Amino acid sequence: MDSRVVLFCFLGILIGNTATAYENIALNKSAWQQYPYPRRPWGADKAVDGRYSDRSAVGGQCTISDNSQKTATWRVDLGDVHRIHHITIYTRTDNLPWDASNGYTARFLGFSVYVSNSTNKDDGILCFKDTMYTRSTIPNNVTIECVKNGRYVIYYNDRLPLVLYPEEYSYYSFSELCELEVYGCPIPELYGENCNIPCPQNCQERHCNIVDGTCLGCVEGYRGSRCEKKCDNNSYGLECNLTCGNCSNREQCDHVNGSCPHGCDKGAQGDKCREACPFGRHGKNCVEFCTQNCRGGCNRFTGACESGCNPGWKGKFCENECDGNTFGLNCNQKCGVCLNKEQCHHLNGTCPNGCDRGYQGTSCTQACQGGRYGYNCQDMCSINCKDPMNCDPVSGHCSACFHGWYGRECKERCGYCRGNEQCHHVTGSCSGLCEPGYSGDQCLDSVFSQHIANQRAMIKLMRKFLAFKLRRGQMRENGTSPTDF
Template sequence: MYHRCLLFLTGVTCIAFAYDDLSKGRVATQSTSYMYMNPDLYKADNAVDRNITTCMRTDLIGVNSPDRTVWWRVDLGGVYNIYSVNILFKNYEGHEIRQQGRFAGFSIYVSTNGTRDNSSLCFKDGPKLPPLNFTTNCITSGRYVDFYNERLHGVTYPDGYAYVVFTELCEVIVQGCQASGVYGDNCTEQCPPNCRDNVCHIQNGTCFGCAQGWMDTTCNTKCTGGWYGQNCKQQCSGHCRDKYVCNHVTGQCVNGCSAGWRGTLCDKVCDNGTYGNNCVHNCSGNCLNGSSCNKQTGYCDMGCKPGYTNALCKKHCPAGYFGYRCEKICSGHCLNDFVCNFIDGTCSEGCQAGYIGKMCNSSCTEGYQGQNCSHLCSPNCKTCKPTDETCICHTGWMGPNCSIGCVGSYGENCRYRCSTHCVNQTCNRFHGICQFGCENGYHGQKCEQEYPSTSCLSSGFIGASVSACVFIATAVVIFIIRRKRLFFSGKPSISNKESPYADIENQPGGASTYQELTVPENNKDYENLALQ
């Protein structure tokens, strides 16, 4: 603290300062400077040099000037507790009233950011003319102190106001506490720790405003109930993880964001394609119709696109299933037992033998078989199986593809054996008729009928037997002739009753299938028998 004597034009006046001089030697600026010979003669700094003989001066404002407003500012270099502002206006001997009229109507603003508005207004002069040595209490805090005046067109000012104004400030003394965060008559009391800008009322120590996150006159109460920031007027996002309340100062969520939210304040929704706490998880990308997953859970609320399953749509359909909701079953006919595509059911490697189509779900058309149904069925097949090229054969054929004719057998797939009484056990492979005739003692198409005994040599009935033998021989000859005719015709008998001579095939070279009847030379009793 100090005392300082100021030399006014009217004499020497000693003023006792109870507070520090905050404006001395600080940087000052002004709207305009009156230019007369020396440009530094009326500069803004003259008002803070503590020399009352040097004053600042601006260009005139008012009726004869394009300028209607004037200002001067001092930057204190920091935010301080302020008690009062003292202004010494230029006085000319014999012109005190004129100077008061020029001084009249001024305003003083104190701010932390240089604004001039109602919130920073410290003093506004009224209709009475002010003293040229003016002091007002301005109990506030700030960094910038502004002097402002105006003479506007169309405004009627109080009596004594000058309409042409030169502003001349010789000294501006801002009084307060030089040290930061103190108050009281001697600037020795500490301001509450949470006062905004670490300044408080210079007399009673209450805060002009609180630091972020605090409230009440002394700023010793934290913001509560989900509020934070300057004067606790900002509301938390409500999206902190595990329902924690945000930080009362910054509004940040210390433990991170709840599912679906991001940002330092957890006030931003997850971008499309992300979900979960702090949006750190990526959606599967398999939601139906390209929709985004749920930003909280990651679930595809509209379902999965074909080929995917579970709530997150991250799993492929189980093996053997495909499509939407994995409800469709693969054909099961993919080549080499590969599993079909889980999305559309196609068989990428091709189809098993006997099947065609992208999904291998169509059988070969009738008459085709094998890989890609590219093989024709054998003409000897009654029906062919397309998957393994096997057949059910027409009569007379056998083998996997019915390419082998029956040997010693006949019928479908040669399943019937030729009669054991066929000569060489050989029969027609289509219908089983003995191809080379019957063995001795048998007759019929398939040599299944046995002849009765033909012995005629009984010693007691020789005479009667001769006639009987002649009759039997004649009948046998007729039977042989008719049988040969039927056999060479290639047609079975059309009789309703089965002919015993039908379908006998010719021997190669026209040879008969029957033995020639002869009479032994040593038995002359039966030679040259003829029908009478």
């Protein structure tokens, strides 16, 4: 038999004189049950109303759950966390002899009682689980010793599928409680049989064991069963589970707040001396400054930049700027295509004088796109490119031209090729014949225009000849020698 369970006889004789000193702190408190019986006055509050003289359904003094359920849960909310000593349960008997012939014994078998600080039993502590009673041995009044702290007391029973229960258990689960009493001290700071002894001063929240007054936890800076000892051995704080920082000369810190009365050793700072020197500082009490380009703080003793440098810097003390076409963290990022291949900015990689041909952006890492090319992508691709949005980003050359155009940038118009044939995309020459009236490799020479040009050349030549003849006559008259035509 579980030693925590002490049976009451049917007449309600108490198990000991001390049990009467504690108060029923569940009386008239808020209660809830999982499956209330519909349209009947058997609500969850019936189990905490202080009445259980008539333990039948018709008496209206018991809470009764609905039929045909696989689980049964009932709970009472004590309103706050209380120290509990024991719990007494009075179950439904229908005022009939309580023995194996009473059908309600089978419903009571297998029950559990939990104490929790939430409405979920699984968050709490199991006080009792029936695994030993039979219909002949289970009492109708049960007192369970449960020296625990909690807000909710939860009664639970189940008859789950695929679980093998003893043969005497009922097929369904019920919560049929005529009264559930929770005995403890109504004032949290008191303990003892008469709830009149104050808990030790250093108990956490003044909560102690309801029987012997031992603390359930200590306030900061104290330890021991009654929290009578100060923290020592380089510890402090709640339950003395915090370690002192680097106090000067390794002295004991304050047992409550961990502060160091005489300052910190090298490499530490703060009133508790638990903080390593922050970025930019080192030495005793962190009063010295690191090199400003250290990343993540320097060595708190030597000042060396052991965690590396800020972006854009290199060297043991991070004193040198990135070079060699690099920038950024650890100088491991490559500069973009800056104008004339100059060094980019050592911190952010921007190009101070813009980008070389074919690139754009502050760091000159983005190739020209969207129909642009040249320095900083300022030039627009020719609209005569067959794909005007994708010319060569450096030169602006087109991969192909629209019909009727040629040249690297498709800016030259084709001649009069026979049948409107497309000319060569680079040279502009026609692969076949020219349209009537035109000639030449590019079919740009007009036959009519050539005839006129020839006539103009002949006239020009005749004028030159006549002018020569005239000049020659004049020279003979003057006695000079004429030159050849």
